[in-house]
Amino acid sequence: MARTSKKGLIMKTAKQLFAEKGYDATGMEEIASNAGVPKSLIYYHFKSKEDLLNAVIKEFVDEYNEILHDSRAEGIEKISVYMEFLKQNRDCARILMSESLKNGSSQTILYQVLAPLMEIDGEQSSDNPKMDHAHWLTEFFTSILPSILFVCYEESWCDYFGISAGQMEEEYFTAYRLTHGAYHEHIHKVSK
Known part of the structure; x- marks a missing residue:
């Protein structure tokens, strides 16, 4: 090899x-x-186990960044592509969650997923290149975190509640549109 x-x-x-x-x-x-x-x-x-962990996370964030910069998909279709990426990288999602929940320096490891989104939103927003903190708070807690938790718990949730993965995904996307989607609709109305 x-x-x-x-x-x-x-x-x-x-x-x-x-x-x-x-x-x-x-x-x-x-x-x-x-x-x-x-x-x-x-x-x-x-150099170390921590260096190995950082390489695993960097590879995940780099691939995520590519998905965000891929402009072929829009709206819910883009979210579907993003969710498929998370499902294919479920192990990284679990690592991000477990390491970010520990006290200490690794606590910010999950915030690395926010950085590419901040970059792309800054590129797309010529009138407001630096979104305010409330925007990033909303993106993190109503989109990124729930999506990562979804892929971490999807299989066990389906088993526990006896539902299919398709049904769970459909219900998740409905909830996503009602929460995070509503936020984006509000931002769109306010910016007009």
């Missing part, structure tokens, strides 16, 4: 283990064993 594919394998394995067991409960030896690589190879690519 080429070095880049070994690095990718290490990151994929770390992401799976961090999501399953938690960052603190996962050791470098376990990552190496599960990836089938020597521990020294992990340290060749990453």
Whole structure:
């Protein structure tokens, strides 16, 4: 395997283990064993376990940024693309949630997901390139956080309540439109 594919394998394995067991409960030896690589190879690519975690999160945020900059989809269609991305990256969503809930420096790890949205909104808003704090508060607590929680709990919610994933997704999008969508409708009316 080429070095880049070994690095990718290490990151994929770390992401799976961090999501399953938690960052603190996962050791470098376990990552190496599960990836089938020597521990020294992990340290060749990453200075530390924290560096490995940061690489996993950076890869997620970079892909998320690409989705936000893809202008082919608009409105609810764009949200559907975003939700599909989160579902495909459910392990990263779990890592973001679990690490952000800890006290200490990792608490802000989830805010990294807000940065690309702030950047793109600033690019699109020529009359107000720096949105006010209330806007970002609303984006975070009525869109980003609920969407990440949705993908983290989707499977167990369906099992617990005996509903299909399709039904749950439909009900979630209805709730999303009524909350976050209503906020955007309000902003659109106010800005006219």
